Amino acid sequence: MHEARLWKPLRKPLVQCQLCNHFCLIKPDMRGRCGVRENIDGTLYTLNYGRVAAVNLDPIEKKPLYHFQPGTQTYSFATMGCNLSCSFCQNWSISQPPRVDGTLEGQPRSPEMLVREALRLNASSIAYTYTEPTVFFELMHDTAQLARNNKLKNVMVSNGYMSRKCLDALGPDIDAINVDLKCFTEDFYQDLSGAALAPVLENLRYIKNELKWWLEVTTLLIPGKNDSAHELNALTDFLVSELGPETPWHISRFHPDYKMGRTPATSRDSLDMAYEIGCQKGLKYIYIGNMPGLDRQHTHCPGCGHRVITRSGFGVALTELEHGTCSQCGKKIHGINL
Ligand code: SF4
Structure with a gap:
């Protein structure tokens, strides 16, 4: 079992998980709403690590x-x-x-x-x-x-x-x-x-x-x-x-x-x-x-409307992109490593 991070002890043995916006208050031997974090003797453990x-x-x-x-x-x-x-x-x-x-x-x-x-x-x-x-x-x-x-x-x-x-x-x-x-x-x-x-x-x-x-x-x-x-x-x-x-x-x-x-x-x-x-x-x-x-x-250039990325299923054709720009008008196409 793996001790959780992002939690704090309250009045022992109650703990509060601070991982998500539920901020569950968890009593001993109980789990948070996600069902994968448990308070054992006043310490919060993550049950799904690994x-x-x-x-x-x-x-x-x-x-x-x-x-x-x-x-x-x-x-x-x-x-x-x-x-x-x-x-x-x-x-x-x-x-x-x-x-x-x-x-x-x-x-x-x-x-x-x-x-x-x-x-x-x-x-x-x-x-x-x-x-x-x-x-x-x-x-x-x-x-x-x-x-x-x-x-x-x-x-x-x-x-x-x-x-x-x-x-x-x-x-x-x-x-x-x-x-x-x-x-x-x-x-x-x-x-x-x-x-x-x-x-x-x-x-x-x-x-x-x-x-x-x-x-x-x-x-x-x-x-x-x-x-x-x-x-x-x-x-x-x-x-x-x-x-x-x-x-x-x-x-x-x-x-x-x-x-x-x-x-x-x-x-x-x-x-x-x-x-x-x-x-x-x-x-x-x-x-x-x-x-x-x-x-x-497909992705079309927001400048000239040219199709710059063609998708078919999960196949991708990037031939109309040049260093992240439209091959027709040169406008930048937003993204990372296009
Ligand atoms: S739902 Fe799970 S992750 Fe979210 S605060 Fe509760 S115990 Fe933590």
């Missing part, structure tokens, strides 16, 4: 990160667990069991093993993904530092609900992040995810303006829940005014899953409406995901 539940070599586009080292492979892993309880979770079989019944499975992997394997597979980066990496912070942090020392980049795919302390601890070692902005109402976050919107917005601002990690945002569009024109106008206003029009926005199609098995998949019209609203607001890079056959995966 217990890897999913691991793959993925295209970086699969995260999705479209403007960060496109065309490269990222060594991706997760432990079980999540600090949110989204009714529509698409990875619920590994994210939710620790919360629901305490199940916590995984294969033993140390940071050294993970980095060695990433190097052996010629990955350009390591991705902390699939479940919520915040709840395997200690394993991520140790692995990210080792990865950096071995000239690998580090990327996160996150719900953005970590604490400021967590972000600051990761600050020097993370290069890019895709944050789920699930909707733009407190009611949705509370009812469908067991969380709050405001800390996610605050973290997005902080990541963009202070930490300066490369940032992309994903919104899963769920029929009747977060797809009204009013809400999408507010959400895209935030993206443009607070994070900048160069922030890539991935609109993702919902499929019935987990506790929302009876909700229909997102319609083509709804995806198109979100796309058009984003365009009207001035977002330069908008993509639609989980919708085969829809031609909104």
